[in-house]
Amino acid sequence: MSEVFEPVIIGFTCNWCSYRAADLAGTARIKYPPNVRLIRLMCSGRLDPTFVFKALSSGADGVLITGCHPGECHYIEQNYKALRRYLLIRRTLKQMGIEPGRVKLVWASAAEGVRLAEEITILVEEIRQLGPLDWPGKITGKGQVAFLEESPAKEAVV
Amino acid sequence: MTSQDNPEKDQGKRIGVYVCHCGTNIAGTVDVEDVRDWALEKLGDRGVVISRDYKFMCSSLGQELIEKDIQEEKLDRVVVAACSPHLHEKTFRTACSKAGLNPYLCELVSIREQVSWVHSDKVAATAKAKAVLSGGVERVIHHQPLDPLHVPIQPATLVVGGGIAGIQAALEIADSGFPVYMVEREPSIGGHMAQFDKTFPTLDCAACILTPKMVDVGSHNNITLLTWSEVVRVEGYVGNFTVTIKKKPRYVDEELCTGCGICVEKCPKKVIDEVFEAGLGYRKAVYTPFPQSVPKFPVIDYENCTYFQKGTCKACEKFCPTGAIDFNQKEEFITIQVGNIILATGYDLFDGRRVTQYGYGRLANVYTSLEFERLSNAAGPTNGDIVLRDGVTHPASVGIIHCVGSRDRNYNNYCSVICCMQGLKFAHLVKERTGATVYNFYIDMRTAYKAYDEFYQRVLEEGTLFVRGKVAEVTDAARLPGEEGKLIIQTEDTLVGKQRRIPVDMVILSIGLEPRADSREVAKLFGISCSSDGWFTEKHPKLDPVATMTEGIFIAGAAQGPKDIPTSVSQGAAAAARVLGRIQQGEIELEPVRATIDESRCSGCRICNNLCPFNAILFHSDRMVSEINPALCQGCGTCVAACPAGAISGTVFSNEQILSQIEGLLLLNVAPMGGTG
Amino acid sequence: MSIQTVVSPQDTNPNVRFLEEVSLHTAGVSRLEMCIQCGTCGGSCPSAADMDHTPRMLFAMVRAGMRTEALSSNTPWICVSCYHCVVRCPQEVHIADVMYTLKSMAIKNKLYKDATAPDFSQTFVEMVENYGRSYEFGLATRHYLKHFPLRLPNMAPMGLGMLTKKRMDLRPKKIKGIDQLQAILERAKEVEAVS
């Protein structure tokens, strides 16, 4: 275990823009911290808020949502729906007593590998400042959800 | 949730894991052997029965390795940890297919673009590679065997827009023996090109090369030409679109009209022609836009017709030899069936009045490029005589300003492509016809493409003066001797580093191109997308420039972005080739990334209905359930995420697949003891 | 493991970083790096004829790291803040604000060639700091005495006219909260010094 807290972040990417931006960051060998693990969706509009809560309640400390810039959605305007859900998710988290800053929405076109890497770097630092999420321990009090207490998620990651 | 919640669901899975070195691309940063061993050890209870590594998985030897395992080890799922799925997903799916495994039971996870190339700490990169692989394994468990969708293709094609791009596309298809419907909003086809005098760089007369093609369209047996018409509704999907077209009333019976032109001659009402003559000339209230119009039938302009506005006149009717004038004509709606659609709706011109410092609209002798095209056109309002607004004076000096409305964040960021060459063409024409001194004011001279720079050289040779500097203002406020009564162009000559004031008689603004004012509505009508500027978005900017994200809808010409004539023609032909390929195959295969509704769980709330941008969701009011048309669905998954009853599921990106992948990425599947260091 | 940033190694030569420095001391976003050298600014400028360099050239010099030459140019001092270039600039460079920045850097580095304009600004600012209001009469006389003593007789009729038309106060006005204002400005100077 290192002394610095290393957060785990799940990132949702759009097949047409941000996933390709991540590919581009790779091709260009742009370095960013390894704390983010990406999931490919066809569109940010596919993002079911459940996915975010599932990730946070299963051991992730933060969630990154990415999509095409407004007006550039490959499915015409579905990224606007993602935007609405994002705002809803943040509000819900706040009501639950969780820092809304753990979830972040970033628009990144297929050409913006550098930008995506920068945003990831910033987000990792922001989540690091927030500290471990420790959900549901934080909400329900420790020991109430047995199976998650046994969850090795934290230990599994350096 | 971990697997103990639902133990039976993973039963009998035999998963093969293949970790690629990609030479040292991956192996240099990720401990590939460690990942390989870890997968077998820790993911064994998830169904991983084989785990191998190989130098280059995508090579034929690597693929054969997978194929052999599938057959000999009876694998029913495959996970390859290598590069981005955008690069080799197809490769590995094909390999599975060859070995008899449904290709959709293969998952490719990226440990190159997303791991080895972006991280340098080997321990951390290896740990992340494991997590990414684990996500893939969890996901692949929920993959279903899928078949591509097969859709039959109707042979007829709709071409929207009768400019040069649409004309080229329509002729290519019609000449190949297939039916084409061409819809044009204006009374005649021809588009902007019909308004031009000469075309760069060869200075062919635009009419000479365009009119034969227009005549071909008008007389082609395979082309049904619908001018003065607009598409109002598009239903259906690739292979089988149902399109409703509104035919605006011409008040002229096309069956009876011979195009003799007597009605036009006799009409007493003259109005300024804002469209074809760019406001520089007149037409009658009954008119054809220009003499070579196709079709030759005139149109009565309702707004300006004396009979329609005042109730008397009917001069046209009185003199028509065939009784073709029909004041009672109503708009008609025509429905057609087509397999593919090509949108070639063209562009609008930037409104020069917006750059107030150039004085267009305030200072008489400032012209726009389109006005100058008409002014210099032998068939235009002055018969090609280049004169000031007074109609008689020839300019002794002319300034041509480039980049008006383009490359300017106050208006449009993009380069309008044609303006440099257009400015050079104008310089040549002015010089040739008037002998005036001509200045070109430019920021950068962009004359890429065949024979363009040679034309620049020619214009230099002719003695046109070039000033590098974006013009600051055009004013009539004289300050220095010699400026009285002139238009003064004030600019920095950036090559000299001094401000200059150059008095001229005439200013021509090389106006940029803009998307059609209604491009967003048109895009919505056809279910395609626009860039933030408003240009139609192609499927891929380099490798698929004429297709769109919507199957069966293609784009050509300047509707996709600023273009000159040669490129528009190429795109028209390219779009036609794509359509012809489809027609000749008779059917197409579509990726099975689709959403479906479980009717038994659908509550009929209709939330999904309005979310779909492709109108793929139908509501059956009799049964109070929604249904998704698989051929229309493009698989974005928005409805899946929105369904409050969880009745909609998406193939390839189902809830189970994604939720399991989250678990995998968080390593919830790894036995509690198993730290990975 | 440590955070890996995407920042590339920086050149430590202060001249190379001149552009960054100018941007940093400009209110809002300067966008100076976006200049495409089109000359709209130089063409628009009403006082370009009196400038050492057109604004466009000055920006090229800033980007070329020509610190001393750029800061000694009279161009920012001749700028009349008419904002023609600002609204016309196709790249939305905040030209007028960059000019203010270059002035303040020139003063800081004592690189201006002609002291007339810097003195005028400084005199103006001193009066404002002392009274909280501008004081035209004092400003004009003091400034003219120092820089245009020979012009004063020429100006006399105008000054006299202004006086007789009751358009000039002979005495400065002081605001009530001058102490408060001075405290604010003092703190602002401290903040400016560290930023």
Next chain:
Amino acid sequence: MNEYLFYPGCSMESNAIAYSESLKAISKPLELVLKEIDDWNCCGATEYVGISLTPAYALITRNLALASRQAKDSHTVVAPCSACYLNLAKADYYMRESPRLNQNVNTALAAGGLSYRPGSLEIRHLLDVIINDIGLAEIKKHVVRPLSGLRVAPYLGCMVPRPDYDQRWSDAEHPTELDRLLKALGAEVIDYPLKTHCCGGHMTQISPSTAFELIRRLISSADQYHADLMVTLCPMCQMNLDAYQNETNKHFGTHYHMPILFFTQLIGLAFGLDASELGIGRELVSARAALSKIGVEPPPEEPKPPRRRKEKTTGLPMPQMPAEEEVV
């Protein structure tokens, strides 16, 4: 009733006293209530920003902080001077755009027990308020002496329509607001091509020859159009074009005589108010002849000051400057 917070700016109490007087006179019929910000300070003109960034913005923002403290019925600050208007609007805009500037400025303000949240006030120019809030229809109702036959060059200068951070003006180069107002007053308005060009600003103090050229351009152009007078909405523009016109004439050997009035003075005249009430006669280039065209009798010229011909030798400063020592 239209009520606003009012930031007069230093000039309104000195060189632009006529602007002040005429504004006061027309406020009544227009039901315009301007509540002066208590103890406002100078906006720094175009000088302070050229010296130091944070102090300059802190100086401007002290006024906004005071205004927001005073804001009850109105959150709109009205400024009659172009430079003041721009400075206030600019500080508000840049503090919105740059969190760093916002923080620095507020840190400084805290030293005086003040704070300002950018975006919490609307900052507008007097003409904007008169034309858009009060409206031309209302203005026309009060016109009893149309300015018929008076050829007017509408001159806005630079800093009102530009850079226009909040899109309040019809155009940055050829705005129509002033033209429409003057037409509503019945004047003959010329399409004055230099209506937003520069009057020279502070160049009269720094580089007089630069300033004289800019002044000459404006006046000669208005003269070419046979304008009877020019109308401004900025104390600095009025001052440069009026008070330095004689100097400019000397510099170029020209003989222009172009009266420069404030738009509020013309509104007052059209409303039938008395010329003396509107500060008419305070201009150095007399508007007497021009105004006779509309039958206005300006107040009699002030008696000439006692001649001091004897003391007029080269190089001597004006003797009556006791304030000099106080300043230094």
